[in-house]
Amino acid sequence: xxxxxxxxxxxxxxxxxxxxxxxxxxxxxxxxxxxxxxxxxxxxxxxxxxxxxxxxxxxxxxxxxxxxxxxxxxxxxxxxxxxxxxxxxxxxxxxxxxxxxxxxxxxxxxxxxxxxxxxxxxxxxxxxxxxxxxxxxxxxxxxxxxxxxxxxxxxxxxxxxxxxxxxxxxxxxxxxxxxxxxxxxxxxxxxxxxxxxxxxxxxxxxxxxxxxxxxxxxxxxxxxxxxxxxxxxxxxxxxxxxxxxxxxxxxxxxxxxxxxxxxxxxxxxxxxxxxxxxxxxxxxxxxxxxxxxxxxxxxxxxxxxxxxxxxxxxxxxxxxxxxxxxxxxxxxxxxxxxxxxxxxxxxxxxxxxxxxxxxxxxxxxxxxxxxxxxxxxxxxxxxxxxxxxxxxxxxxxxxxxxxxxxxxxxxxxxxxxxxxxxxxxxxxxxxxxxxxxxxxxxxxxxxxxxxxxxxxxxxxxxxxxxxxxxxxxxxxxxxxxxxxxxxxxxxxxxxxxxxxxxxxxxxxxxxxxxxxxxxxxxxxxxxxxxxxxxxxxxxxxxxxxxxxxxxxxxxxxxxxxxxxxxxxxxxxxxxxxxxxxxxxxxxxxxxxxxxxxxxxxxxxxxxxxxxxxxxxxxxxxxxxxxxxxxxxxxxxxxxxxxxxxxxxxxxxxxxxxxxxxxxxxxxxxxxxxxxxxxxxxxxxxxxxxxxxxxxxxxxxxxxxxxxxxxxxxxxxxxxxxxxxxxxxxxxxxxxxxxxxxxxxxxxxxxxxxxxxxxxxxxxxxxxxxxxxxxxxxxxxxxxxxxxxxxxxxxxxxxxxxxxxxxxxxxxxxxxxxxxxxxxxxxxxxxxxxxxxxxxxxxxxxxxxxxxxxxxxxxxxxxxxxxxxxxxxxxxxxxxxxxxxxxxxxxxxxxxx
RNA sequence: GGGGGAGUGGCGAAACCGGCAGACGCAGCGGACUUAAAAUCCGCAGCCCGCAAGGGCGUGGGGGUUCGAGUCCCCCCUUCCCCA
Numbered sequence: 001x002x003x004x005x006x007x008x009x010x011x012x013x014x015x016x017x018x019x020x021x022x023x024x025x026x027x028x029x030x031x032x033x034x035x036x037x038x039x040x041x042x043x044x045x046x047x048x049x050x051x052x053x054x055x056x057x058x059x060x061x062x063x064x065x066x067x068x069x070x071x072x073x074x075x076x077x078x079x080x081x082x083x084x085x086x087x088x089x090x091x092x093x094x095x096x097x098x099x100x101x102x103x104x105x106x107x108x109x110x111x112x113x114x115x116x117x118x119x120x121x122x123x124x125x126x127x128x129x130x131x132x133x134x135x136x137x138x139x140x141x142x143x144x145x146x147x148x149x150x151x152x153x154x155x156x157x158x159x160x161x162x163x164x165x166x167x168x169x170x171x172x173x174x175x176x177x178x179x180x181x182x183x184x185x186x187x188x189x190x191x192x193x194x195x196x197x198x199x200x201x202x203x204x205x206x207x208x209x210x211x212x213x214x215x216x217x218x219x220x221x222x223x224x225x226x227x228x229x230x231x232x233x234x235x236x237x238x239x240x241x242x243x244x245x246x247x248x249x250x251x252x253x254x255x256x257x258x259x260x261x262x263x264x265x266x267x268x269x270x271x272x273x274x275x276x277x278x279x280x281x282x283x284x285x286x287x288x289x290x291x292x293x294x295x296x297x298x299x300x301x302x303x304x305x306x307x308x309x310x311x312x313x314x315x316x317x318x319x320x321x322x323x324x325x326x327x328x329x330x331x332x333x334x335x336x337x338x339x340x341x342x343x344x345x346x347x348x349x350x351x352x353x354x355x356x357x358x359x360x361x362x363x364x365x366x367x368x369x370x371x372x373x374x375x376x377x378x379x380x381x382x383x384x385x386x387x388x389x390x391x392x393x394x395x396x397x398x399x400x401x402x403x404x405x406x407x408x409x410x411x412x413x414x415x416x417x418x419x420x421x422x423x424x425x426x427x428x429x430x431x432x433x434x435x436x437x438x439x440x441x442x443x444x445x446x447x448x449x450x451x452x453x454x455x456x457x458x459x460x461x462x463x464x465x466x467x468x469x470x471x472x473x474x475x476x477x478x479x480x481x482x483x484x485x486x487x488x489x490x491x492x493x494x495x496x497x498x499x500x501x502x503x504x505x506x507x508x509x510x511x512x513x514x515x516x517x518x519x520x521x522x523x524x525x526x527x528x529x530x531x532x533x534x535x536x537x538x539x540x541x542x543x544x545x546x547x548x549x550x551x552x553x554x555x556x557x558x559x560x561x562x563x564x565x566x567x568x569x570x571x572x573x574x575x576x577x578x579x580x581x582x583x584x585x586x587x588x589x590x591x592x593x594x595x596x597x598x599x600x601x602x603x604x605x606x607x608x609x610x611x612x613x614x615x616x617x618x619x620x621x622x623x624x625x626x627x628x629x630x631x632x633x634x635x636x637x638x639x640x641x642x643x644x645x646x647x648x649x650x651x652x653x654x655x656x657x658x659x660x661x662x663x664x665x666x667x668x669x670x671x672x673x674x675x676x677x678x679x680x681x682x683x684x685x686x687x688x689x690x691x692x693x694x695x696x697x698x699x700x701x702x703x704x705x706x707x708x709x710x711x712x713x714x715x716x717x718x719x720x721x722x723x724x725x726x727x728x729x730x731x732x733x734x735x736x737x738x739x740x741x742x743x744x745x746x747x748x749x750x751x752x753x754x755x756x757x758x759x760x761x762x763x764x765x766x767x768x769x770x771x772x773x774x775x776x777x778x779x780x781x782x783x784x785x786x787x788x789x790x791x792x793x794x795x796x797x798x799x800x801x802x803x804x805x806x807x808x809x810x811x812x813x814x815x816x817x818x819x820x821x822x823x824x825x826x827x828x829x830x831x832x833x834x835x836x837x838x839x840x841x842x843x844x845x846x847x848x849x850x851x852x853x854x855x856x857x858x859x860x861x862x863x864x865x866x867x868x869x870x871x872x873x874x875x876x877x878x879x880x881x882x883x884x885x886x887x888x889x890x891x892x893x894x895x896x
Numbered sequence: 897g898g899g900g901g902a903g904u905g906g907c908g909a910a911a912c913c914g915g916c917a918g919a920c921g922c923a924g925c926g927g928a929c930u931u932a933a934a935a936u937c938c939g940c941a942g943c944c945c946g947c948a949a950g951g952g953c954g955u956g957g958g959g960g961u962u963c964g965a966g967u968c969c970c971c972c973c974u975u976c977c978c979c980a
Contacts, residue, residue, distance in 0.1 A: 257900045261978070264899060582900085585978065618901095619977075660977095689921070691909060695902085696976070703908060706921040716936095759912085767909070771920035778920090781937095841916045846964045848916055884963050890915050894963050 039723060041715040043679025047805040051159060059821045060110075060161045062117045064556065065571045070115075077114040078572050079106045080551055080611075082580025082588070083121045085543075086147035088132050091154040093669045093687065093699055094620035094661045100684050101617055101693045101764060102579045103160045107801040108761065110161070111823035117572050118161060119554040121168035122148045125176070126543025130476035131222075134509060140476045144171055154671060159680045159804055161821070166557045170546025171476070175553065177499030178563035179545055180481040182595065184492050185602055187482070191237045192470065194490075198306060198376065199233060199469060202226045206510035207473050208233065228329055234471035234480065234539060238594045242266050242463040244608075245593055254614040258585045265586045267464025272448045274384065274457040276301060276352040278368070281312045285352055285368070288379040288462050291386065292451065293443035295356045296432035297407035298384040299397070301368045302345065305329070306376035309368070310348065317349035321370055328372040343396045345371030354384075355456045356433070371396065379462060387422070394422040407432045408440065468591065470542060473516040475508035477540030483527065484535045491529065500536070516540070547588055548595040551575050551610060569605055578611040579693075581619070589614070615764060618696035620687075622667040625654040634666035658698050669699055681803035682708045688766035688802050710770070711806060713777050714799065717784060718792060718810045726813035727792070734790040742786030749779040750791050751832035757798050758828070766802070773799065789814065794826040841890035842867045844874040860885050867891045 038045070054060060063070040079102050084095060099120075106118040124144045133140040148169060155162070168175050186192045200209040204224035214226050238245075246266050249259045271290035278285050285301060303309055305328035313321045324346040350368040357364030373392055374383055387397030387404040397404050406417035408427045416423040426440035434450060435443040451457025471480070479500045481493045493500060503524035508517050518538035519525060525536050549563070555572040556564035589611075596610040625633040625645060637648050645654045661668050674683045686707035691697040720728050756772035776795070780787050793814055800807035800820050811820045835856065840863060842850040850870035854863050864883060868875060871893060878895040885891045 255900095257978095261899065265979080582978070585900090621976095689908085695909095697908065700908065700922075703922045705923095706908095710921085765910095767920085771910075774920055839916085843915085843964075846915095846962095851916075882963065884915090886915055890964090892915080892963055 039719050039721045039725075041712050041719075041721075041806075043675075043681060043805065046809050047157075047159065047675075047680050050805045050808045051156060053808075054161070054819070054821070055164075057819065058165075059819055060118070060163050061165060062115060062163045064565075064568050066567065074113055074115045076117065076572060077106075077109045077577075078117040078551075078575045079109065079577045080118075080554070080575045080579070081120065082578070082584060083123050083547070083550060084151065085123045085126065085128060086144065086151045087128065088136070088143065088147055089663055089668070090147075090150050091671060092661055093671050093674065093683070094622075096158060096671050096683070097620050097687045097690075097693070098579050098581070098617040099155065099160055100158065100687045101766070102577070103158075104684075104688065104766060104801040105577060105761065105764075106161055107804060107821070108825060110821055111797065111800065111825040113823060113825075117166075117554065118163060119166040119168075119557075120155065120160070120162040120164070121166075121550060121554065122151070122170065123543075123547050123550070124148065124169050124171035125477045125541075125546050127472075127474065127476075128543075129171075130474060130508070133476070139504075140508070141171070144169070157675055157680060158671060158683065161804070166554050168550060168553050168557050170550065173499040173501050174560070176478045176546065178553065179478050179541070179549070180498050180500060181495060181563060182549055182599070183478075183541070183545075184481055184495065184498075186236060186595075186598060187492055189598065189602075191240065191598065193235055193237065194232055195235050195467075196230050196232050197235070197469070198228045198230045200226045201229045201231070206512060208469075208471075233469055236468040236470045236594075238468045238591070239463060239465055241594050241597055242268070242465050244597055245465075245590065248593075248597075248608050252609050252614070253612060255616060258582070258589070258614060258616070261585045262590060265465060265590065268461065269463075270459075270461045271444075272451065272457050273380075273460040274355065274451060276355065276384065278309065278312070279351040279353060279365070281309070281350060283309060283312065285309060285382050286380045287382050287384045288460060289384055291389065291440075291444070292447040292457070293429055293432070293435060293438075293440055294386040294389050294407050295354065295384065295447055295451075296429075296435075297386040297388045297405045298354050298356070298366065299387060299403040299405055300366050300385045301352050302371045302374045302383050302385055302393075302396070303348070303368060304374040304376040304381040305370055305372050307370070307381045309350070309382070310370060312350065314349040317347065320346050321348055324370060324372075343371060343373060343392070343399050345369045345373075345396060345400065347400075355451065355454065367402070369396075369400070377466060378464065388417060389422065389424055391422055391424060406430060468594075470545075471539035472542050473510060473538075474540055475502075475505060475510075475517040477542065478502075478545055479518065479540055480537040482537040483529050484537060485529060486533050490537075502540075544588060544591050548592050549599070551578075551592075552599075552605065563604075573605060574607040574609060575611045577613050577615065579615045579617055582616040585616070615694070617693050618691075619660060620690075621658050621696060621698045622661045622665075622669060623656050623698065623700070624659050624665045624667040625656055627652060627654055632664075632666050635669075661699070669701075674704070678704060678708050679711075679805075681711055681806050684804075685711060685770060685802050689770040691765075691767050693764035693766065707770070710774050710777065711803060713781065714773075714795075714803075715806065715810075717777065717780055717787060718796075718813065726815075727810075728784070728787075730785050730787060731789045731792045731814060734788050742783040743788055743791075746780055746783065746786055746788075746791055748832045748835075749776050750794060751828045752776075754794065754798055754826055755828040755833060770802065773802075796820065797824070797826050838888050840867070840888075842870045843890055843892040844871050845895055846892060849874045856888070860887075863891055864893075867893060 065072065081099055081102050084091075102118070106116050110116045122144070129140055129144060133143045136143060138146070152164075152167075170176060170179070183192065200214045202209055202219045202224050204222060205219055208231055209219055209226060218225055246263060246268055249262060269290050271288060272292035273286060273288050274292065274295065276285045276287065285303070287301070289295075305325040310321060310325065324344070346369065348368045348370050351365050352368050353359065354364040354366050373396070374381065385393040385396065385402075386407070387393040387402060388406045389408050394404065396402070407430060408416075408423060409430045410416035410423045410425065410427045416427070429435045429438050429440070429443040432443070435446045438446060448457065448459045452459075479502055481498055481500045482490055483493060484490050503518070503521045505517060505521055510517055511520065516538040518536075518540065525538060527534050527536060552564050552569065552573070556568035559565055592610055596605060597608065599605045600608055623635065625635065625638045627633055627647070633647060633654055638645050638654060639648050645656050646652055647654060659665055659667070671683055682704060686704045689707055690703075718727050718731060753772040753776040757769040760766050760769035793811070793816075796807045796810045796814065797820055804821075808820060837853050838856045840852050840854055841848055842852060850872070852863070852866040852870045854866060863885065868880075875893065875895065880893045881896045882894040883891065884894065
């Protein structure tokens with residue numbers, strides 16, 4: 001069977017109507033018994049049959065350039081879902097909404113004649129998978145296999161049009177071989193390095209955690225307490241790409257909100273680096289400031305509790321400083337930087353010299369304090385404090401009685417020093433010697449020049465973005481392709497030696513001493529390099545690693561010579577549409593962009609950015625129920641009674657709340673159950689109909705009925721359940737042009753519906769597409785015998801992205817032998833989109849007072865005359881002062 | 897604390913550039929068919945006053961611009977998500 005027709009090809013040839021019934025049902029899975037032939041809508045028989053057919057025919061296989069069936073004349077379209085971590089609890093209907101959305105897009109693009117790449121895979125490495133394995137006692141590899149089998153089964157039942165031949169799994173050696181290979185490239189470019197950094201240590205999990213895995217000083221997973229401690233870690237130098245990650249946001253079609261979040265995260269600030277000599281310590285204290293113009297107002301300095309200068313604290317202050325540092329170590333960054341919090345700090349006994357002043361000038365001798373609102377990880381871990389013009393410095397100075405000096409005069413009308421306020425904006429420099437009288441931007445420039453001349457400062461740009469902590473002391477991740485030699489050198493293994501496979505370990509739990517579990521796999525760790533004894537690196541990569549390049553592997557997933565071929569990447573890249581939750585707005589998308597840019601620099605990809613268009617689907621929430629004691633009651637134990645909700649079989653009233661779907665809230669809805677009860681097409685239509693894809697909206701089991709009823713009504717327009725024929729008699733032959741009467745009424749409704757379906761793809765508000773199709777059904781239902789074959793075929797085609805199983809079934813029953821998966825997609829006919837008579841709203845003084853129907857190109861005075869008549873008594877005794885006429889819409893008569 | 901959304905009937909929502917607020921559906925009510933029920937079909941349905949014709953009010957609240965505001969501007973309230 002021809003898998004694909006030309007995009008403009010008409011419907012394929014029809015079967016003879018005398019053909020035996022078996023011929024208008026698909027033969028699908030060869031081993032499957034033909035389903036009982038019935039004219040009643042039965043998704044349970046239709047859907048598996050078509051799914052088997054698509055699989056047998058490889059309907060959704062997307063050939064690469066050079067492969068069998070590849071058609072270079074067609075445009076390409078790459079539509080990608082954020083691939084899931086295959087959790088043990090399986091897929092719920094909230095995950096499905098995004099997958100259904102992309103599938104609707106993929107199916108329409110295919111019907112429009114595109115080569116569509118629409119793959120799916122598994123983000124299977126990482127902490128959650130490992131913890132799940134520990135909890136259940138099943139080996140991670142085994143648990144992953146079971147879970148992915150379950151996810152795949154669930155996804156297939158929804159009728160998603162993935163090219164399953166491209167499935168990838170980040171935890172398989174054939175995949176992570178290339179993750180290691182890419183890491184090697186980063187390592188060779190000097191973008192991977194080891195450093196002793198203060199990192200979160202979780203005693204309970206026996207591991208270091210990334211900042212993003214620690215919330216308020218507790219682990220995201222398990223909620224265990226964490227402390228900061230320095231450890232040697234692998235880092236990736238993402239900061240080297242900060243500027244490009246920022247700049248290139250301008251060229252991609254992403255939601256502005258996500259771009260803003262990324263810009264915030266990168267946090268570019270321009271200013272200066274300034275050196276302060278520390279009195280008697282023979283040391284220099286380097287600070288970064290965005291306001292070098294305020295240097296003359298710096299009356300003290302503050303260092304972070306981790307700052308190395310604290311080693312020089314004089315004996316008199318030693319005990320106080322040590323105690324303070326110890327207390328700060330257990331605080332989270334949140335606690336430390338919270339503006340509302342009382343500032344704490346201790347004088348170190350040290351003084352610095354402010355380079356704005358001559359040596360010996362008493363104004364230049366300023367005290368150095370230690371305070372935890374300064375973070376070691378940001379900037380240089382030390383600041384110059386300008387309490388006159390910085391809120392936090394101001395609070396600190398007031399609390400500890402430090403000098404506040406005004407060096408910026410606010411512009412007219414704003415409160416400043418004179419009013420007892422702390423002015424942080426731009427103004428005019430005062431009390432600042434050489435920069436006096438300059439506006440802030442000029443003063444900044446001049447100050448930097450002066451500092452540079454004297455060799456104590458220079459212009460500098462910093463970023464909030466920090467290098468990426470890339471190692472974990474855990475088992476379930478990609479091993480680093482690195483060897484530590486006896487002579488102390490660290491080298492990468494040869495590319496030919498990849499993958500460095502994860503050794504099987506019976507017990508893979510973290511060691512109690514915090515060392516990586518792989519360190520216990522002695523046979524694996526101890527190896528050799530060119531005759532020299534060597535030890536493998538025992539850290540593993542973080543959960544994010546595998547997802548940093550998976551969209552590239554999908555382009556050429558079975559290539560065992562290279563991660564992907566140049567030809568495949570040239571053809572498919574970049575991803576045209578990437579859909580996933582906004583939860584990944586920063587981390588995943590920033591890391592992925594970073595890797596992609598490194599690969600771009602290496603000439604391995606041809607675009608600077610991986611994802612041209614990004615779209616965030618909304619959260620599906622669900623009802624949850626609480627009893628009077630606030631205890632959760634599982635949704636399936638609840639029944640509606642009038643306006644109330646009660647525990648099944650009792651009269652105990654429950655409160656209904658709307659929240660996210662979670663096992664712990666006992667409100668998870670499994671698509672398997674919905675499909676078993678209503679069918680996959682109903683699930684797809686309901687999820688499309690709930691609201692715009694971007695919105696968060698509650699799952700309401702009661703509402704599904706509407707979508708089911710819609711599909712049943714569609715079915716009955718095509719098929720008479722009481723007859724034996726595949727379709728109703730009026731659908732066997734097309735009516736000859738010109739169309740007239742009721743058939744023309746249907747034709748207008750059909751074209752309007754097609755136009756509205758097309759429109760819904762702009763903002764992914766498929767709810768309006770379904771509404772348009774429902775209105776069409778309402779129109780046809782009033783005159784079913786006027787519905788013609790040609791109209792029925794176009795109806796089936798526009799229905800196909802949303803309810804593909806039913807659409808295929810109806811298409812086949814209409815006599816087409818070829819799947820409609822490759823189109824053609826119908827185009828609305830302009831002539832049927834405009835009406836000859838338009839209804840004009842008549843307003844008097846802006847209030848709606850009537851309506852008139854007029855020919856669509858009626859002149860204004862004719863419309864106005866009709867309007868005056870329609871307005872009737874509303875105009876009595878009044879004269880019309882002004883007329884506002886909006887053709888095709890309304891006419892407003894404004895009276896005196 | 898910072899950032900990003902969202903507030904429209906009993907519920908999910910629609911309304912393109914400022915132009916009939918509530919399309920489409922759920923739940924509800926009435927009717928037809930049925931011995932009955934389910935299913936299906938037809939009809940009603942924002943709120944208030946009114947027997948009705950009709951009128952008034954209405955898109956979280958308050959102001960503003962405009963012939964006209966759910967939509968634009970200013971202030972405020974509530975709520976969800978993300979980050980620290």
